[in-house]
Amino acid sequence: MSVKRHAAPAELQEKMIGALLRVPFQETVRRIDADLDAAGFADLRPAHFAVFQHMDPGGTRLTDLAERAQITKQSMGYLVDYLSRAGYVERTADTRDGRAILVRLTARGDDVTRAARASLGRLESEWEAILGAERYSELRRTLTVLGEAVERK
Amino acid sequence: MSVKRHAAPAELQEKMIGALLRVPFQETVRRIDADLDAAGFADLRPAHFAVFQHMDPGGTRLTDLAERAQITKQSMGYLVDYLSRAGYVERTADTRDGRAILVRLTARGDDVTRAARASLGRLESEWEAILGAERYSELRRTLTVLGEAVERK
Numbered sequence: 001m002s003v004k005r006h007a008a009p010a011e012l013q014e015k016m017i018g019a020l021l022r023v024p025f026q027e028t029v030r031r032i033d034a035d036l037d038a039a040g041f042a043d044l045r046p047a048h049f050a051v052f053q054h055m056d057p058g059g060t061r062l063t064d065l066a067e068r069a070q071i072t073k074q075s076m077g078y079l080v081d082y083l084s085r086a087g088y089v090e091r092t093a094d095t096r097d098g099r100a101i102l103v104r105l106t107a108r109g110d111d112v113t114r115a116a117r118a119s120l121g122r123l124e125s126e127w128e129a130i131l132g133a134e135r136y137s138e139l140r141r142t143l144t145v146l147g148e149a150v151e152r153k
Numbered sequence: 154m155s156v157k158r159h160a161a162p163a164e165l166q167e168k169m170i171g172a173l174l175r176v177p178f179q180e181t182v183r184r185i186d187a188d189l190d191a192a193g194f195a196d197l198r199p200a201h202f203a204v205f206q207h208m209d210p211g212g213t214r215l216t217d218l219a220e221r222a223q224i225t226k227q228s229m230g231y232l233v234d235y236l237s238r239a240g241y242v243e244r245t246a247d248t249r250d251g252r253a254i255l256v257r258l259t260a261r262g263d264d265v266t267r268a269a270r271a272s273l274g275r276l277e278s279e280w281e282a283i284l285g286a287e288r289y290s291e292l293r294r295t296l297t298v299l300g301e302a303v304e305r306k
Contacts, residue, residue, distance in 0.1 A: 017277050018182075021174060023299075024170075025174040028170060028171040029171075053172070127170065131299065139295045143292075146176075149283050150176055
């Protein structure tokens, strides 16, 4: 699916931090979606990205995927079912716990991850050009500090 | 619904900008969700926030809401139906175009917007304390520049 850039929304005079983070975050999603379309993965929609983003290399349990993506286990189940039918993920037994089922990427799923990383790499270069190398590095450092504080809490 | 903070996901050694933006953005969502729960709006889930975030003061067409939130018109329709039954939004005729239908917030919907802004205000204060006032201001300025560049494209 191709996602159009959002129309200008109603905003407060002074944007709150939620909106300030949302606009560039949504742009990363939109760009990856457009580039995946062009790379032959047109059956993927932004909702599916959460599965790829939160997947560990050896596979991840559905419950953990849902928790990391902040959606219900049922919603994550729908996404995984779709991606499984489309050949991007497969279910496999957890070798550390035979009763548990892991979801993991197929070779085609790995191709998606590589294409998405390449897409983000191009976007990073563009943003570095807009902000200048120093300011862009500082943005990355600040977001890293903030992210670590959030995850540590 | 209460959303737990995501478990540590698999990440590249050097996080890409998508992940760097996603972690604090998701934290804004998680915090608003928790605070809305506590304020008596426990029937709202993060998926519904897009409706409130992208709503113009006088109301907004479903098509525009969907486009701004980067989801399909059908998905936005489900969210609006749910919020309408729960008393947060209502459908009304567009006074500038009698054939068009606008979705707009009810008084209870306005209460949600106020509670969400208060929640974000508290989070901003916390982040300012973590980063220091100067670095936090610089983060806001950089995100504003980046957001304007994204929206101008």
